[in-house]
Amino acid sequence: MMEFAIETNGLSKFYGDVxxxxxVDLRVKRGEVYGFxxxxxxxxxxxxxxxxxxxxxxxxxxxxxxxxLGGDGRGPWSRVGHLVENPAAYPELxxxxxxxxxxxxxxIQNPKAVDETLEKLSITTYAERKAGTLSSGxxxxxxxxxxxxxxxxxxxxxxxxxxxxxxxIVEIRELLAGLAREQGTTIFMSSHILTEVNLLAxxxxxxxxxxxxxxxxxARLEEICAKQLVIGTRDAxxxxxxxxxxxxxxxxxxxxxxxxVRAVEAPDxxxxxxxxxxxxxxHLAIEQENLExxxxxxxxxxxxxxx
Amino acid sequence: xxxxxxxxxxxxxxxxRSKVPFFTALGFLILPLVSGLFMIILKDPEGAKSMGxxxxxxxxxxxxxxWSAFFSILSQGIAxxxxxxxxxxxxxxxxxxxxxxxxxxxxxxxxxxxAIIGAKFVVIAVWTFGLxxxxxxxxxxxxxxxxxxxxxxxxxRSATGGVLGSALLTIVLxxxxxxxxxxxxxxxxxxGWAILTVATAQIAAVMGWGDWFPWAVxxxxxxxxxxxxxxxxxxxxxVVILFSGIGLAATFYWWRNADQTR
Numbered sequence: 001m002m003e004f005a006i007e008t009n010g011l012s013k014f015y016g017d018v019x020x021x022x023x024v025d026l027r028v029k030r031g032e033v034y035g036f037x038x039x040x041x042x043x044x045x046x047x048x049x050x051x052x053x054x055x056x057x058x059x060x061x062x063x064x065x066x067x068x069l070g071g072d073g074r075g076p077w078s079r080v081g082h083l084v085e086n087p088a089a090y091p092e093l094x095x096x097x098x099x100x101x102x103x104x105x106x107x108i109q110n111p112k113a114v115d116e117t118l119e120k121l122s123i124t125t126y127a128e129r130k131a132g133t134l135s136s137g138x139x140x141x142x143x144x145x146x147x148x149x150x151x152x153x154x155x156x157x158x159x160x161x162x163x164x165x166x167x168x169i170v171e172i173r174e175l176l177a178g179l180a181r182e183q184g185t186t187i188f189m190s191s192h193i194l195t196e197v198n199l200l201a202x203x204x205x206x207x208x209x210x211x212x213x214x215x216x217x218x219a220r221l222e223e224i225c226a227k228q229l230v231i232g233t234r235d236a237x238x239x240x241x242x243x244x245x246x247x248x249x250x251x252x253x254x255x256x257x258x259x260x261v262r263a264v265e266a267p268d269x270x271x272x273x274x275x276x277x278x279x280x281x282x283h284l285a286i287e288q289e290n291l292e293x294x295x296x297x298x299x300x301x302x303x304x305x306x307x
Numbered sequence: 308x309x310x311x312x313x314x315x316x317x318x319x320x321x322x323x324r325s326k327v328p329f330f331t332a333l334g335f336l337i338l339p340l341v342s343g344l345f346m347i348i349l350k351d352p353e354g355a356k357s358m359g360x361x362x363x364x365x366x367x368x369x370x371x372x373x374w375s376a377f378f379s380i381l382s383q384g385i386a387x388x389x390x391x392x393x394x395x396x397x398x399x400x401x402x403x404x405x406x407x408x409x410x411x412x413x414x415x416x417x418x419x420x421x422a423i424i425g426a427k428f429v430v431i432a433v434w435t436f437g438l439x440x441x442x443x444x445x446x447x448x449x450x451x452x453x454x455x456x457x458x459x460x461x462x463x464r465s466a467t468g469g470v471l472g473s474a475l476l477t478i479v480l481x482x483x484x485x486x487x488x489x490x491x492x493x494x495x496x497x498x499g500w501a502i503l504t505v506a507t508a509q510i511a512a513v514m515g516w517g518d519w520f521p522w523a524v525x526x527x528x529x530x531x532x533x534x535x536x537x538x539x540x541x542x543x544x545x546v547v548i549l550f551s552g553i554g555l556a557a558t559f560y561w562w563r564n565a566d567q568t569r
Binding site: 049052053054055056071072073074075077078080082084085086088089090091092093097100101102104105106107146 | 309310313314316317320321324325326407408409411412413414415416417418419420423563564566567568
């Protein structure tokens with residue numbers, strides 16, 4: 001058994017001149033929660049479809065659970081659960097019937113699997129309701145229920161928190177975290193909700209314009225997100241003069257920011273400089289760039305680099 | 308094979324829960340009922356004249372009030388009406404997967420795509436042929452009730468062959484509708500295709516090429532343009548079988564190999 005649940009080498013998908021996915025090398029370890037971040041249209045869903053054998057790569061190779069996908073749709077699908085883009089269900093069938101159909105197509109012998117999954121996703125109350133009449137949040141839960149029905153080793157989820165209310169987001173996050181922790185399920189989830197990914201993922205990959213521009217351990221994120229010293233003062237002009245040796249930027253609210261590592265590591269020295277110059281600080285704090293800011297900085301930076 | 312039966316169970320569930328079988332049956336029921344009405348009118352020519360247009364139409368369609376004419380209307384109705392109605396059924400079975408965005412749920416499964424597509428074709432065949440049988444059976448009841456003259460067992464045997472043969476020839480050409488619904492990712496292209504084939508079949512028949520044009524064969528078989536033995540040859544049936552096979556193979560090929568982006 002190989003170390004990786006998902007492995008792509010040079011995965012590319014072109015539609016005419018459009019490079020939807022371009023030379024993506026992914027490595028998702030078994031038991032890992034991998035957050036796949038990207039703006040709308042970045043190539044997340046195209047990558048996911050390629051991982052599920054729904055589209056043929058223009059170039060490159062995809063391996064899922066030790067099986068190389070051959071482009072004929074065959075793959076280890078009895079061990080993979082998926083949710084691609086918006087969930088879909090047959091509107092005239094009840095929630096239970098939709099899951100029963102999925103149970104049979106997955107060849108699951110246990111007839112209780114449907115009830116167990118309904119309970120797990122907290123939609124037992126809606127079991128006999130026609131899927132077409134569900135709220136978007138419960139429709140999303142039905143999509144997730146189908147993905148989890150056969151207790152897969154690998155879950156490939158495209159925006160799993162879509163349409164859920166805040167309580168639902170927390171509930172699904174805990175459910176997924178539990179699956180990873182207790183059952184060792186590998187989870188590959190795409191999202192544009194950065195905090196959601198940050199809370200759940202062990203590793204994060206950032207895709208932009210079809211290219212994987214960054215891949216990092218979630219724990220490293222703390223270190224990577226830039227820090228700055230934010231200064232409030234009654235005399236900004238005087239303060240700027242006092243900090244002439246540093247690169248100072250003015251924030252929108254009138255405060256000043258210094259990213260220089262000397263300032264970040266010694267705010268007391270900056271305070272002394274300001275006091276001595278007659279521009280005593282009214283506010284002095286080290287602020288860390290959040291994930292959104294980091295993400296925007298990453299995607300807005302120079303052209304994507306080759307990995 | 309186990310996978311195929313799972314897929315068949317699912318397709319049958321979707322069909323049972325849908326309103327489409329009910330409405331297609333309702334739509335097709337008009338055929339034996341209107342045929343019976345024509346017979347009532349034709350049995351009383353004086354009354355038919357006094358009824359204006361409907362009398363004229365009935366005379367144009369059937370001519371005389373007997374079982375032979377009645378079976379001829381049924382057979383032609385199944386060939387021409389079936390080409391549209393059966394296409395609607397096929398377009399629904401395949402096209403709904405795209406309209407409801409459920410196609411992506413049929414792809415990454417332990418049940419192969421071939422099993423799922425095979426199950427869809429079986430459901431379509433059973434549904435459309437079953438509908439044809441119901442229409443034919445109801446036609447017999449209506450004819451008996453209207454008390455049409457000229458009944459014989461020999462006529463029944465030949466009419467059964469004519470009506471069900473027309474239905475069968477129409478049904479085996481449905482894979483192309485499935486292919487167009489799949490490639491067009493929805494109902495509308497398939498409806499357009501059905502109308503196109505009916506229209507071109509008419510033109511082909513008028514031009515005298517109907518025996519070589521697969522979509523004209525069912526209507527010619529039904530006796531719409533004269534005795535079938537004079538209009539069709541063995542090559543006509545071979546062309547239908549050939550195009551049926553091409554449609555089936557292309558549909559399976561498409562579902563296995565095409566990029567699924569919806």
